[in-house]
Amino acid sequence: MGDNRATGAASGHRQRADESSGPPRKGESPAGTVRQVSAQAFPAASIRSREAPRRATGHHRGPIAALDLGTNNCRLLIARRVGADGDGEFQVIDAFSRIVRLGEGLLQSGRLSDAAMDRAVAALATCADKLARRGVTQVRSVATEACRRASNGPEFVHRVYKETGLALDVITPAEEARLAVIGCQTLIDRKARRTLVFDIGGGSTEVVLLERVNGNKPGRREGGLRMEAWVSVPWGVVSLGETELADAGSPASRLIAYNRMKARVSDHLAPLARRIRGEVQLLGASGTVTTLASLNMGLAHYDRRQVDGSLASTAELIALSHDLAVKSPEDRALIPGVGADRADLVVAGAAILEALIDLGAAPQLRVADRGIREGILRSMIAREDNQRTA
Numbered sequence: 001m002g003d004n005r006a007t008g009a010a011s012g013h014r015q016r017a018d019e020s021s022g023p024p025r026k027g028e029s030p031a032g033t034v035r036q037v038s039a040q041a042f043p044a045a046s047i048r049s050r051e052a053p054r055r056a057t058g059h060h061r062g063p064i065a066a067l068d069l070g071t072n073n074c075r076l077l078i079a080r081r082v083g084a085d086g087d088g089e090f091q092v093i094d095a096f097s098r099i100v101r102l103g104e105g106l107l108q109s110g111r112l113s114d115a116a117m118d119r120a121v122a123a124l125a126t127c128a129d130k131l132a133r134r135g136v137t138q139v140r141s142v143a144t145e146a147c148r149r150a151s152n153g154p155e156f157v158h159r160v161y162k163e164t165g166l167a168l169d170v171i172t173p174a175e176e177a178r179l180a181v182i183g184c185q186t187l188i189d190r191k192a193r194r195t196l197v198f199d200i201g202g203g204s205t206e207v208v209l210l211e212r213v214n215g216n217k218p219g220r221r222e223g224g225l226r227m228e229a230w231v232s233v234p235w236g237v238v239s240l241g242e243t244e245l246a247d248a249g250s251p252a253s254r255l256i257a258y259n260r261m262k263a264r265v266s267d268h269l270a271p272l273a274r275r276i277r278g279e280v281q282l283l284g285a286s287g288t289v290t291t292l293a294s295l296n297m298g299l300a301h302y303d304r305r306q307v308d309g310s311l312a313s314t315a316e317l318i319a320l321s322h323d324l325a326v327k328s329p330e331d332r333a334l335i336p337g338v339g340a341d342r343a344d345l346v347v348a349g350a351a352i353l354e355a356l357i358d359l360g361a362a363p364q365l366r367v368a369d370r371g372i373r374e375g376i377l378r379s380m381i382a383r384e385d386n387q388r389t390a
Contacts, residue, residue, distance in 0.1 A: 062137035063093065066376035067127055069168060071103035071146040072202025072238050072345070073287070074123040077373040078134050081381055090377050094134055098123045099341055103146035103203045107242045112150045120156075121163055128164040140376050143168045144176055145203030145236065173232035177206035179375030181227070184285050184368045187309055188225070192281035195225075196360060199371050200286035200352050205233040205265070207272060207356065209280075229275055233268040233352075237288060240264065241348035251326035254347075258325035261351035266358065273359050280360040282314070285368035287342070288349025293367040294337050296320055302337055308369035314357045317365065321350035 065078045076096040083089035100119040102112060131139055147153040147170045157168045171179075180199040188195050188210070195210045208230040243264065244257045293312045294302050324332060325347050333343040357365065 063134050064090070064377060064380055065131055065134075065136045065139040066373040066380075067124075067139065067141040067166065068372045068376070069100075069102065069120060069124065069141070069143040069147070070202045071106075071144065071204075071236055072099060072101055074098050074100050074102075074120060074127065075373055076127045076130060077377060078130065078136060079377055090381065094130055096123075096127055096130060098126075101202075101238060103149075103236075103238045105242075106146055106150055106203070107239050110150065111152045112146065112156050117156055117159065121160060124160055124164045124166055128166055138380060139166075140380060141166050141168050142176075142179075142372065142376065143170045144372075145173075145201060145234075145239075148173075149203065173204065173206060174230070176201075176204075176372065177208050177230050177232065179372045179379065180206055180285060181208050181210070181375070182378050183371045183373065183375030184283055185225070187283055187366050187368050187370075189281050189366070194228075194276075194278075195281040195283055196276070196356070197283045198285070198356050200284070200288045200349055200356075201236040202238040203234075203236040204239075205236055205352055205356075207231045207233065207269070209272065209275065229272060231269065231272050233265055235261075235265050235268070235352065237345040237349040237352070240352065241344055244348075246344060247329050254326050254328075255322065258322070258347060258351050261348055262355050265352050265355040269355055269359060276359050279362055282357065282360060282362045282365040283368060284353065284356070284365050285371040286349065288346065288353055289365070289367055290369045291337060291342060291346060292317055292320055292350060292353065295335070300336060304369050307367055310367045311364045312367055314363060314365050318354050318357060321347075321354055324350060 063078055063080050065076060068075045074097070076094075077092055078094040079090040079092050081089070082091045100116070100123050102116050102120045104116050105113050143153075143157065147157065147168070150156070153170065157170060161167050177199070181197050184197055188197075190212075193212055195212075196207065197210060198205060198207045209228045211226050211228045213224055213226045240261050244261060248254045248257045290302075290304075290307050293307050293310060296312055296316050297306065297310070299306065324335075324338075329343045332338050332346065333340040338346055
C-alpha cells in the first residue's frame, strides 16, 4: 500500500451508530463469511514465487501508474519499469497521497456526501495533472469500499470521468485483496508455512490466509503460495470510527469504546479464526500499521526506509494501541506521527489491528508500507510480459 501516510484531512463530528453487524453491501454475500479461494478470484500465477529473471528485450518502457481511491485516501504511484523481463521490478518516479475521507458519513446516509466528493475530485484532478506531466502511457485507477457501498457511487464515477478524464474501476473485495497480496508478496517469509496478509482500509479490511505448498520437496528452493481463504471485513478506520463518539469522555470510557470496536471486527473474523491453528506469519499493510510501527520504534519523523519490511512486537503494538485509546483526541493530535488528521482514525485502526493479531499466535508482525498500488503496477508488468511471450 508506497507511503500510506498523508495529510490534509477533513474532519467532522460524528454520532455513535449501533451497527455491530456491519454496514450492508449492495449485492454481496454477508461480510465476514470465509470464502474458499478459487482460481477465478485469485489466479495462482499472480502470487507465485519469483522466477529466474529473463533476458531483457530492450523494448521501450514508458511510465506507468496506479491510482487507488479508497474510503479515506487518494493515492497515486507513477513508476518506470526497470530490470529484466519477468522480474516485475519498477522504480517510483512520482507519488501523491491525500486524505479525502470519501466515505465520511456513508455509514449513516448510505451516500457519498457532496463535500466528500468535492474533496476526492480535487485530489483526482491533481493526480490527472501529474499523469499528464509525466507522460504516463498506461494507468489503472481503482476505487474500493466507499464507491462499492454508496448508492450514488455510479454517479460519482461518472462525475470523475467527466471532470478529470480518469476512468475509475470499482473493484470487488476479492480483487482488492488480490492486489494487496501481490503488492506485499516480496515481504512474505519463505520459511513460513502459513501467512496472514491483511490490509486495513478506510471502509473495509481485506484478510487473506496464504499457505506455502511444495516447499519441502527435494530440489525445490522454495514453494509456491496458495490462497487458502479470505474474508472481507466491512469495517475500516473511517466506518468503524463512526460507530463511536468522537470522544467518550474519560480514559475508562474510551477503552470501553475501543473494545466495542474491536469486538465488531472480531465477530466478522470468527469463521477465519477457526481455520487458523498454530502460529502464522502476520503481514500487515496500511497507514494504521505503519503509523503504529513508527511510533513503537520511537522515530521522531516517519521514515519509510526503516518502517517498510520491519518486524514489530505484537505485544508492544497492543500495549501502544491501548495507550492511544485512553487518550483524548486532543492529546493524540499532539503526538508526532499522529497529528490532527489521524487522531481519531488511529484508534479505530488499532482496534482492527488487535482483532487481527488475536487470530494467530505470532509474536511479531511484518510491516508493509506497500499494497494495492504496488500490486497494480506488478500486475500491469506481468500482463505486458505475458502478452509479449504469448
